[in-house]
Amino acid sequence: MIGIPLLIGALAGSVLPAGAAQAANRRRAEIAFNRFYDYEELIGHFRRLHEAYPALTRLESIGKSHEGRDLWILTIANSGTGPEERKAAMWIDGNVHGNEVQGGEAALYAAWYLLENHGRLEAVSRLVDDRVFYILPSQNPDGRVHWFAAANDPNSSRSGKRPLDNDRDGVADEDGPDDLDGDGNLCQMRKRVPDGTHRLDPDDPRVMVPVEPGKTGEWILLGIEGIDNDGDGRINEDGPGGYDLNRNWPSDWLPDYVQFGAGEYPLSHPESRAIADFLLAHPNVAAVQSFHNAGGMILRGPGAQERGEAYPAADERVYDRIGADGEFMLPFYRYMIIWRDLYTVHGGFVNWTYEGLGIFSFTNELWASPQYSGGKGDLDPKARLKWNDLLMLGEEFVPWHEATHPRYGAIEIGGMKKMTGRVPPPWMIEEMSHRNAAFCLRHADAMPKVEVEPLEVEPLGEGTFGVTATARNLGLIPTRSGRASGKRLGRPDLLTIAGPGATVVGGGPLPERFRPESVSLLEDEPARLVLEQGLGSHERRRFRWIVRGTGEIAVTYDAEKGGIATARAPLR
Amino acid sequence: MPRSIPHLLPVLALILPIACAAVPGGRGVDTGPYRDEDALEAALRSLAGESGGTASLASIGVSRAGRPIHLLRLASQGPNPPDERPGILVVAGLEGTHLLGTEVEVEAARALLAARGKDSAVDRLLAETVLYLVPRASPDAAIARFAKPIVERRGNLRPVDDDRDGRADEDGPDDLDGDGAIVKMRFEDPEGTMVADETDSRILRPADPLKGERGRWKLEPEGTDEDGDGKTNEDPPGDARPDRNFPQGHPEHESDAGAHAASEPESRALLEFCLSHRNVAAVLVYGRHDNLVQTPGDADAQAGEVRGLTTKIPKGDLPILKEVGERYREVTGSKAKGEKADEGGAFAAWAAFQFGVPTLAATLWKPDLENLPPASAPASAPATAPASAPASEPSGKDEALEEDRKRLRWNDAVLGGSGFVEWHEVAHPEHGRVEVGGWRPFVLSNPPPAEIRAIAEKEARFLAALAGFLPRVKVSEARVEARGGDVFSIEAAVENAGRFPTATEMGRRTGKVRPVRVRLEIPEGAAILAGEKQVLVPFLTGGGGRREMRWIVRAPAGSSGSLEVSTDRGGRDAREIRFEERTPR
Structure with missing residues (x-):
């Protein structure tokens, strides 16, 4: 509930003078988290954050969507505390499915929270100063824009907007749904018939109830609003796009005929390619969080049962620790394995970031339906409408009303609007965002960070020294995940020893702390150790060298994902 | 089409004006007509320029280092x-060591153009079908043949840290003896x-401790240890092999397979070219793979129904490969x-199992080891070699060893010894003295230049034969009958006059081949009273596979419409339909 006192500040409004007198409840960028933002508004808020915190942020486009929209990324990094590429980074994104919009708000909240609390809360300052955050609010700007701007339902506009010939008739996207009554919603169509499949609930005639076998109802349901645009006798069979940007990633990618929506080949879409290029160019990314909706899940791979071998036990323990904290922080959310607890996914984003890049990665499915009742179980359709009447003052439901359909004749149109079911009601966005952002920060805090403890220099006589170094990973996450070291992903860690007046005679890892003679002498390049395994979870490893010479000696541990650290000592 | 092949033969023989330029005499393998980047482009340009519009040159992309990938x-x-x-896509030069495919494509194109x-x-092939030739799909790899020193490189120039020491491309080969070629x-x-092998001391083989042998030699690529890690040439420039980078069975995270599938x-x-050319009805790859000389058999086919990813040829498509192989x-x-x-991430595998077209592969040439003269002491053999030896009982029962021996005999007899650098002493910075020698790069995968002409001629003939297999749809029947009162019934049929189906079993499984689309276009003022505006036929088999369809139409007498059939891989056809009032019988 850390978020609540912060919001009080939102009322105060004015811009603050910098300095110690700064009122604890005032903010540089006021953003309301009680409504959804279309893409332009969302990016507008990121721009405001960047303008409010120019020294800590960078806003850049990493590529263009199919329709030419920029994929904006906000980088949060304190250049005053070291170069960005030498710090472990966390990636946060949302909205790969165009209709799963609240990931954008949650990503915005994470950025806002980090910036506003830098210099205010010690734990946040540490994260902003020692770590880097790359925040992409929408992986699918076209899908988001379309979902807000056009008539849609909760499930439509999941795809990107690249035309696809779904019905394989030689023309693409020629028969999508149509907003027949022009009210900006895509609702259900129903028709009164003598031999129907549904009847109206006697207590609430807005609710359609399927009739029992052997009985006859007065209504049939005819699907989402739409007509036969291309005259092929079928309705809504080839709508906009029709693929899944979250099946287009290289690890365990399988073609469309096996994995629906996969795309033509891995990273065949401009959005996924731009994001992949960014991640491949930023090997310091050590944690990934992707926001989807819905169902209240903290998901991790494998996406398919047969990929189980890709997740070594040591990595699973790390996942489980963070996942358990996630369940604590996110009531109504369960920590789950994608293939086992949800469904099989080939070529998913977080599957690639872990299996292909070796980064610990979660997908959260934001918003769970038991939240409507505050945990008293799922609401049945009647209770759900009552909830809408009492808490939303009827905003979510389009009452059934008559319309004329070119093929079906007299019909009725009505039902739930798009901003229901999969997204929280606006007044619950803030809590959802805070809890999920805090989960990101918990994950970010687990990222590796290396240090080299003070060197032990032991004179062995006549200008010869034994130098023992202890390298340590302060993080729960190893510098090289088991997946990364097992599949040789990324650069191995490097440990070097050097001094301007020193010569390394020999050396290597020291497996037994109290037995310097156990040093495992390397045949070649003893002053430059290549460590494919890196440093594990909170691991300390010792190394020892025999060195001749004078002056200072420096031992440096260099990890792509855990930063770089050096310890120095005089040879004496 | 097949009937005409005998006629084609003499024509092709006459008109192949190949640049099989003079083979320079003396020692050394001549570069002959094997073309570097500029020579290839010049050859393609002149083919296009002199073709009167039949050949056109374009680029389908650029290599990692920015070289154009040509399409003729x-x-x-x-x-x-x-x-x-319907089109045939012929891809060569996917692997840098196979230069022959490039030359064969260029010369086959020249032959076909000249036969017009x-x-x-040939005229029918060029008028009814289309050939897409990609002669060098991985130019960065091939240029290693024309660099100094010459070295075999299979992939492109993506920097890869092969030896996992945190440095990329830091220890490549070195030309110790300055002869311009990297050997061993x-x-x-x-x-x-x-x-040393007792039959041919130029060969090193593993010692057999059970026979009391003790190892004596180390065999390494010609070079030094640039990065001081105790290893020689363990991290040469590049490379990712495009032919291991396609998303079918991609060997993910192997060092030569690219950063991920389709990363190169x-x-x-090639993926984008295929996906934007759905008319490609057959793919032929010249390179390391072969399914034409060695036709897949029943054991290579998928038995029963498959779930998930198909990795073997569907049984229904096997006869296609068998028949085409026989013709080849x-x-x-x-x-x-x-x-x-x-x-293994090969292009051919992707084309077969994801693009879903009949995919053929030919290696084109191998040293002929079956018709060698009897073994004799090679003139240039070192003095330490045994004088001669049809060894009574060679210790190596190993087939690979026997093959090595035969290859050297082939080198001695056919190449006059020019393919193998005799072992000779050279100073080495780490080992003091070493002997440098071994197979010259490219010799074992590319024939002496004089052999190229004959190979290209035959491949051109096969391309003409293959074109005859492609599916070709036509409107085979369209009968209109007046039924009175401006009402007409139409009975029509479409058929596939080719040999391949419009979509093979694999093509249908992938969903990459859309159904045959038959569309009735009616004139202004007309209406379809019964029947679909567009009929989608899943596929038509080869050899006259046919589908009939009917409509009832009201149309102004004397007006006309048309019946159009279009396909992805079998071309298109149309026929006019006239609505004429006649006295009912």
């Missing part, structure tokens, strides 16, 4: 635009595990067995 399209004037005709107007089969080096070492510009260029052997007489086509 062959198509003459015909009823349909070239990109709407002289051979009706051997040196005596206490840890050596190899001994060369593989993406008949037309070309080739005995060059290549590697059996596997998945």
Whole structure:
């Protein structure tokens, strides 16, 4: 509930003078988290954050969507505390499915929270100063824009907007749904018939109830609003796009005929390619969080049962620790394995970031339906409408009303609007965002960070020294995940020893702390150790060298994902 | 089409004006007509320029280092635009070591162009179908042949940290003896595990401790240890092999397979080309793989129904490969067995199992080891070699060793010894003295230049034969009957006059081949009273596979419409339909 006192500040409004007198409840960028933002508004808020915190942020486009929209990324990094590429980074994104919009708000909240609390809360300052955050609010700007701007339902506009010939008739996207009554919603169509499949609930005639076998109802349901645009006798069979940007990633990618929506080949879409290029160019990314909706899940791979071998036990323990904290922080959310607890996914984003890049990665499915009742179980359709009447003052439901359909004749149109079911009601966005952002920060805090403890220099006589170094990973996450070291992903860690007046005679890892003679002498390049395994979870490893010479000696541990650290000592 | 092949033969023989330029005399393998980047482009330009519009040159992308990937399209004037005709895509040069494919494509194109107007089969091929030729799909790899020193490189120039030491491309080969070619080096070492073969001392083979042998030699590539890690040439420039980078059975995270499937510009260029040319009805790859000389058998086919990803040829498509393979052997007489086509991220695997087209592969040439003269002491053999030896009982029962021996005999007899650098002593910075020697780069995978002409001729003939297999749809029947009162009934049929189905079993499984689309276009003022505006036929089998359809239409008497059939891989056709009032019988 850390978020609540912060919001009080939102009322105060004015811009603050910098300095110690700064009122604890005032903010540089006021953003309301009680409504959804279309893409332009969302990016507008990121721009405001960047303008409010120019020294800590960078806003850049990493590529263009199919329709030419920029994929904006906000980088949060304190250049005053070291170069960005030498710090472990966390990636946060949302909205790969165009209709799963609240990931954008949650990503915005994470950025806002980090910036506003830098210099205010010690734990946040540490994260902003020692770590880097790359925040992409929408992986699918076209899908988001379309979902807000056009008539849609909760499930439509999941795809990107690249035309696809779904019905394989030689023309693409020629028969999508149509907003027949022009009210900006895509609702259900129903028709009164003598031999129907549904009847109206006697207590609430807005609710359609399927009739029992052997009985006859007065209504049939005819699907989402739409007509036969291309005259092929079928309705809504080839709508906009029709693929899944979250099946287009290289690890365990399988073609469309096996994995629906996969795309033509891995990273065949401009959005996924731009994001992949960014991640491949930023090997310091050590944690990934992707926001989807819905169902209240903290998901991790494998996406398919047969990929189980890709997740070594040591990595699973790390996942489980963070996942358990996630369940604590996110009531109504369960920590789950994608293939086992949800469904099989080939070529998913977080599957690639872990299996292909070796980064610990979660997908959260934001918003769970038991939240409507505050945990008293799922609401049945009647209770759900009552909830809408009492808490939303009827905003979510389009009452059934008559319309004329070119093929079906007299019909009725009505039902739930798009901003229901999969997204929280606006007044619950803030809590959802805070809890999920805090989960990101918990994950970010687990990222590796290396240090080299003070060197032990032991004179062995006549200008010869034994130098023992202890390298340590302060993080729960190893510098090289088991997946990364097992599949040789990324650069191995490097440990070097050097001094301007020193010569390394020999050396290597020291497996037994109290037995310097156990040093495992390397045949070649003893002053430059290549460590494919890196440093594990909170691991300390010792190394020892025999060195001749004078002056200072420096031992440096260099990890792509855990930063770089050096310890120095005089040879004496 | 097949009937015409005998006619084609003499024509092709006459008109192949190949640049099989003079083979420079003396020692050394001449570069002959093997073309570097500029020479290839010049050859393609001149083919296109002199073709009177039949050949056109374009680029389908650029390599990682920015070299264009050329596409030569062959198509003459015909009823349909070239990109709407059934097409054959021929890809060569995916692997840098196989230069031959490039030359064969260029010379086969030249032969076909020259045969225009002289051979009706060629004219029909060029007018009814289209050939897409990609002669060098991975130019960065091939240029290693023309660099100094010459070295075999299979992939492109993506920097890869092969030895996992945190540095990329830091220890490549070195031309120790300055002869312009990277071969092998051997040196005596206490840890050596190899001994000289008793049959041919140029060969090193592993020592057999059970026979009391003790290893003496170490065998390494010609070079030094640039990065001081104790290893020689363990991290040469590059490379990612585009032909291991396609998303079918991609060997993910193997060091030569790219950062991920489809990570390389060369593989993406081919993917995008295919996906934007759905008219490609057959793919032929010249390179390491072969399914034409060694036709897949029943054991290579998928038995029963498959769930998930298909990795073996569906049983229904096997006869296609068997028949085409038979024709290939008949037309070309080739005995060059290549590697059996596997998945492994190969382009051919993607084309077969994801693009879903009949995919053929030919290696084109292998050293002929079957017709060698009897073994004799090679003139240039070192003095330490045994004088002669049809060894009574060779200790190596190993087939690979026996093959090595035969290859050296082939080198001595056919190449006059020029393919193998005799071991000779050279100073080495780390080992003191070493012996440098071994197979010259490219010699074992590319024939002496003089052999190229004959190979290209035969492959051109096969291309003409293959074109005859492609699916070709037509409106075979369209009968209109007046039923009174401006009402007409239409009975029509479409059929596939080719040999391949419009979509193979694999093509149907992938969903990549859309159904045959039959569309009735009616005039202004007319209406379809019964029947679909567009009929989608899942596929038509080869050899006259046919589908009938009916409509009832009201149309103004004397007006006309049309019936159009269009396909992805079988071309298109249309026929006019006239609504004429006649007295009912």
